[in-house]
Amino acid sequence: MKFLLAAPGSRGDFQPMLALARGLRAAGHEATVAARPLYAPDAAAFEVPFVPLGRDADEFLRTQSGPNAIQAFLAQELQAQLDVLPALAAGADLVLGAGMAFAVRSAAEAAGVASLAVAYAPGLFMPSGRRSILLPEPLLLTLRAFHSKHGLPDVENLLAYAFAPERVLLAADAALVGPLGGVTLWAPPTGALLLEDPRPLDAGLEAFLAAGAPPVYIGFGSLTGSAPGLNEHLLREVVGAVGCRALLYTGTVPPGRQETNGQLFRIGHTSHAQLFARVAAVMHHGGAGTLAAAARAGVPQVVVPHAYDQPFWAERAHRLGIAPAPVPARGVDAPTLIAALRHALESPSIQAQARALATTLSPRNGVETVVKSLTLRPR
CATH class of the missing domain: 3.40.50.2000 (Glycogen Phosphorylase B;)
Incomplete structure (x- = not known):
C-alpha cells in the first residue's frame, strides 16, 4: 500500500508521523512524510521520503508583528495545504493528517483518496474541546471555496469536518487519555507513536x-x-x-x-x-x-x-x-x-x-x- 503522512506542525506533530512512516516502510509499504522544510534532515536520517509542506512558524512570526500574525500564518498554512496536498495524495491508498493538517480530508476527497485524521489528544474531536479552539473565519471561507471549486459538499464547521470522530485515529495511551465521554473513534486509542532512535546520546x-x-x-x-x-x-x-x-x-x-x-x-x-x-x-x-x-x-x-x-x-x-x-x-x-x-x-x-x-x-x-x-x- 501507498501512504501519504501530512504533519505540517511542530516537531511534536511531525515526529510521531515519522515513526509511523518508518513502521509502514518496515512492513513493506510505501510511505512519504510531508512536513515543514526544517524537518527534512530528520526524515533523511531515517531514510524516509520527504516532501516540504508549509513554512516554519518561527520564521514567519519573526517577520510579522501585530495581533493578526498568527491568523495570517494559519491562513497561509491552509492555503498551502490546499495547493499542494491534492497532487501529493493522487495515487496514494490512504492519506493521514496530524497536527495542523486542517485540509487533509478536503484535499484527499478532491483526489478521490481515503483519509484519516491522527490526533494526539481529544480536544480536536470532542465537542467540548473544539469550543476552546478559535479559528479565524477566513479559514472556513477558504475551505468552502475549495469545496465549491471541486464539487465537494459544503462545510459548516472546519474542525467538526476535518476531525469527525469516526475518522479519527487517536495515537495516545488509553490510560493517559482517560474516558472519552462515549465518543466512538475509527479505532480504540492505539498508544503513542514512538520514534525509536538507536543513535547513542552525545x-x-x-x-x-x-x-x-x-x-x-x-x-x-x-x-x-x-x-x-x-x-x-x-x-x-x-x-x-x-x-x-x-x-x-x-x-x-x-x-x-x-x-x-x-x-x-x-x-x-x-x-x-x-x-x-x-x-x-x-x-x-x-x-x-x-x-x-x-x-x-x-x-x-x-x-x-x-x-x-x-x-x-x-x-x-x-x-x-x-x-x-x-x-x-x-x-x-x-x-x-x-x-x-x-x-x-x-x-x-x-x-x-x-x-x-x-x-x-x-x-x-x-x-x-x-x-x-x-x-x-x-x-
Whole structure:
C-alpha cells in the first residue's frame, strides 16, 4: 500500500508521523512524510521520503508583528495545504493528517483518496474541546471555496469536518487519555507513536549524566522561549533553590556542541526514550509526546502548560498522581516552580504513582498497532 503522512506542525506533530512512516516502510509499504522544510534532515536520517509542506512558524512570526500574525500564518498554512496536498495524495491508498493538517480530508476527497485524521489528544474531536479552539473565519471561507471549486459538499464547521470522530485515529495511551465521554473513534486509542532512535546520546551528555546524581530534564519543546517570564535566568534560580542538577533543552544547541555551566547542561534535540529513563524528573510544557515518554519512563513530572492541548495533559498528569498541580506558563514565577519541582522530587506518592503507571502502559510501541489497523482493517 501507498501512504501519504501530512504533519505540517511542530516537531511534536511531525515526529510521531515519522515513526509511523518508518513502521509502514518496515512492513513493506510505501510511505512519504510531508512536513515543514526544517524537518527534512530528520526524515533523511531515517531514510524516509520527504516532501516540504508549509513554512516554519518561527520564521514567519519573526517577520510579522501585530495581533493578526498568527491568523495570517494559519491562513497561509491552509492555503498551502490546499495547493499542494491534492497532487501529493493522487495515487496514494490512504492519506493521514496530524497536527495542523486542517485540509487533509478536503484535499484527499478532491483526489478521490481515503483519509484519516491522527490526533494526539481529544480536544480536536470532542465537542467540548473544539469550543476552546478559535479559528479565524477566513479559514472556513477558504475551505468552502475549495469545496465549491471541486464539487465537494459544503462545510459548516472546519474542525467538526476535518476531525469527525469516526475518522479519527487517536495515537495516545488509553490510560493517559482517560474516558472519552462515549465518543466512538475509527479505532480504540492505539498508544503513542514512538520514534525509536538507536543513535547513542552525545558524548558530552553521557559524561554529564555519569558525573553526579540523575538530573532534572527541563524543556518546553517548540514553545521554548515563547513565555516571556520562563527564561534561563528564572530556571537557574529554580535549579539553584532546589539544589538539583538539570538538563536544559534550548532548542538551538546542535548535537556535539552542548555547553555545561555549573548545575545546568544545555542540550539540543535528544531522544526522550533514552534520556528520560536516566533523569530524576521531567519539567515540560505538556506536549503529548513528552508526557507519554516521561510516563513510560516512570519519572515524576512538572507540567507548565502554554497552549493548545497542553492544559488537558497537565490536568491529566495531576489527576493520575504523577505530577503536582499544573503551573501555567502565563504569569509563572520562581517560587511556584520551586515548590512544584520540590514536590515532584520529594513526594513518595508521586514517585510511587509514576513508577506504577509506567507498568500499566503497553510495552508495545503504538506504531505496531497502527500499522496493523491501517493495513488490515477496511476504511
